[in-house]
Amino acid sequence: AKNLWLFFISFSISLGVAIKLLLNSPHTNSNNNKNLPPGPPTIPFFGNLQLLKNKTLLDLEHFLRQLHDKYGPILTLRLGSSTMIFISNHKLAHKALIQKGSIFSDRPPSQGISRITNSNQHTISSAGYGSVWRVLRRNLASGVFHHSCVKSYSRGREWVLSQLMGELRQHAESGEPVVVFEHIQYAMFSLLLQMCFGQKIDQSTVKKIEDIQRRMLVGNDISALFPRIGKIIFRKWWNEVLQMRREKEELFTPLIRARKDREYHQDGNGTYAFSYVDSLLGLEHPDGGRKLTEGEIVSLCSEFLTAGTDTTTTSLQWIMANLVKHQDVQAKLVEEIEGVVGKEAEEVREEDLNKLHYLKAVILEGLRRHLPTHFLLPHAVSEEVTLEGYVIPKGATVNFMVAEMGWDEKVWDEPMAFRPERFLDGGEKVDITGSREIKMVPFGAGRRICPALNLAMLHLQYFVANLVREFEWKPAEGEEVDLSEKLEFTVIMKNPLKAKITRRRR
Numbered sequence: 170a171k172n173l174w175l176f177f178i179s180f181s182i183s184l185g186v187a188i189k190l191l192l193n194s195p196h197t198n199s200n201n202n203k204n205l206p207p208g209p210p211t212i213p214f215f216g217n218l219q220l221l222k223n224k225t226l227l228d229l230e231h232f233l234r235q236l237h238d239k240y241g242p243i244l245t246l247r248l249g250s251s252t253m254i255f256i257s258n259h260k261l262a263h264k265a266l267i268q269k270g271s272i273f274s275d276r277p278p279s280q281g282i283s284r285i286t287n288s289n290q291h292t293i294s295s296a297g298y299g300s301v302w303r304v305l306r307r308n309l310a311s312g313v314f315h316h317s318c319v320k321s322y323s324r325g326r327e328w329v330l331s332q333l334m335g336e337l338r339q340h341a342e343s344g345e346p347v348v349v350f351e352h353i354q355y356a357m358f359s360l361l362l363q364m365c366f367g368q369k370i371d372q373s374t375v376k377k378i379e380d381i382q383r384r385m386l387v388g389n390d391i392s393a394l395f396p397r398i399g400k401i402i403f404r405k406w407w408n409e410v411l412q413m414r415r416e417k418e419e420l421f422t423p424l425i426r427a428r429k430d431r432e433y434h435q436d437g438n439g440t441y442a443f444s445y446v447d448s449l450l451g452l453e454h455p456d457g458g459r460k461l462t463e464g465e466i467v468s469l470c471s472e473f474l475t476a477g478t479d480t481t482t483t484s485l486q487w488i489m490a491n492l493v494k495h496q497d498v499q500a501k502l503v504e505e506i507e508g509v510v511g512k513e514a515e516e517v518r519e520e521d522l523n524k525l526h527y528l529k530a531v532i533l534e535g536l537r538r539h540l541p542t543h544f545l546l547p548h549a550v551s552e553e554v555t556l557e558g559y560v561i562p563k564g565a566t567v568n569f570m571v572a573e574m575g576w577d578e579k580v581w582d583e584p585m586a587f588r589p590e591r592f593l594d595g596g597e598k599v600d601i602t603g604s605r606e607i608k609m610v611p612f613g614a615g616r617r618i619c620p621a622l623n624l625a626m627l628h629l630q631y632f633v634a635n636l637v638r639e640f641e642w643k644p645a646e647g648e649e650v651d652l653s654e655k656l657e658f659t660v661i662m663k664n665p666l667k668a669k670i671t672r673r674r675r
């Protein structure tokens with residue numbers, strides 16, 4: 170069984186999703202007589218074994234869709250003693266995440282090896298709703314992602330963009346089709362590494378860190394199935410993960426120590442004002458005011474990189490694929506950009522982005538139609554609570570099917586079409602934070618909303634604008650853009666986009 174709910178990967182997965190959820194929600198037998206949300210009949214002791222037939226999260230999603238048609242927008246599934254609630258409807262999600270946000274913002278406890286990789290739930294995404302989470306999240310959201318701090322990385326973004334453009338120009342000149350995913354993934358990774366460690370990192374270290382992050386993500390945490398004895402039964406696997414963790418510490422620790430005694434200033438040469446590590450080194454742990462340990466900082470940096478790269482890269486690829494498929498949308502976007510920056514400008518600058526309304530509409534449509542994470546990370550309730558008259562017991566895992574919400578025919582006109590115009594003036598108004606109402610919430614909503622929402626939007630706008638401004642994107646010869654989905658850590662393109670690019674100006 171796979172445990173890609175280990176961390177961000179809760180978005181991905183297989184039949185193990187169900188099993189892992191079981192482990193995340195112990196001691197819920199006492200829920201039998203409560204008025205839980207409806208669901209299919211269960212087999213005593215085992216629960217809904219049909220869940221296990223779903224090999225991937227995409228299968229599970231299809232299965233859940235059928236159940237929602239039958240039982241309504243909120244349903245209960247059980248596996249063993251675990252209770253899992255699934256919510257597919259935007260109004261209910263709003264009630265839970267916003268109106269009852271203080272109760273629905275907890276996380277299920279981590280099991281197995283994930284306790285080691287997240288330093289005992291000392292990362293933002295894994296921490297329960299309490300003081301550790303609050304301190305870590307505030308540090309990231311209002312420190313590192315503060316407008317002025319994000320702005321101080323604009324030179325980093327320019328540098329990464331120029332590297333990316335250099336690689337793509339070679340393809341344009343040779344006429345070789347480009348598999349854009351590989352290039353944007355590397356670019357996004359180097360960008361986040363700079364923000365994390367405050368310095369440009371050489372290519373071979375970037376590759377090594379990328380590799381170790383990936384290996385840890387795809388690993389199977391079988392040990393989580395048997396929290397008490399997993400370490401003994403799956404000794405080999407356990408040791409492998411510990412070894413990977415050591416490798417990660419060896420790579421990260423020198424980068425962390427390098428920040429310890431330095432002045433934070435921008436020297437114009439790739440050293441940036443204030444990095445994530447700098448903020449963590451200055452942070453006081455809520456338990457007794459101690460500093461964070463190096464191990465905890467490693468886990469937090471790792472979370473930062475994982476959370477930020479796959480999500481953004483996947484979204485970028487989906488958006489570019491749609492621009493290749495819908496040449497009219499691409500042409501309209503180029504026209505808008507050229508109207509704002511002029512035909513000969515070197516690049517689309519960050520200051521220009523706010524003037525590009527169609528660009529924003531294209532990004533939003535990309536996020537609505539091809540959400541990289543079809544589910545939010547699993548939530549839990551901090552106390553028993555009622556929702557729509559149903560009891561949500563403490564210990565249950567609450568899962569929000571956010572992709573479904575963006576495809577709801579009752580909310581969206583022709584939801585499966587790619588039509589950015591819907592977001593233009595006079596079109597469908599949307600608040601992607603979901604505070605007022607939920608229509609599409611690619612970043613979640615409420616207290617656990619993605620703290621990097623603005624940064625992620627900036628990255629998407631900046632890269633898409635520059636990619637289409639510099640090159641004309643067409644399908645590679647003999648290829649069609651195939652929008653089939655495949656689940657890895659996020660929902661990616663089954664057949665990665667292959668495009669032929671030509672420069673728009675010399």
Ligand code: HEM
Pocket residue numbers: 293294295306361472473474476477478480481484541542544545546547611612613614616617618619620621622624625
């Ligand atoms: C297109 C890009 C992105 C998307 C679609 C996205 C989406 C999400 C979603 C759906 C969640 C879960 C919310 C919940 O459980 O209710 C989340 C959480 C989180 N994201 Fe993002 N994200 C993106 C980029 C980033 C970036 C760039 C970073 C950091 C560098 C980041 C850091 C985090 C963190 C730390 C959390 C955990 C928040 C918490 O539990 O309080 N994300 N994101």
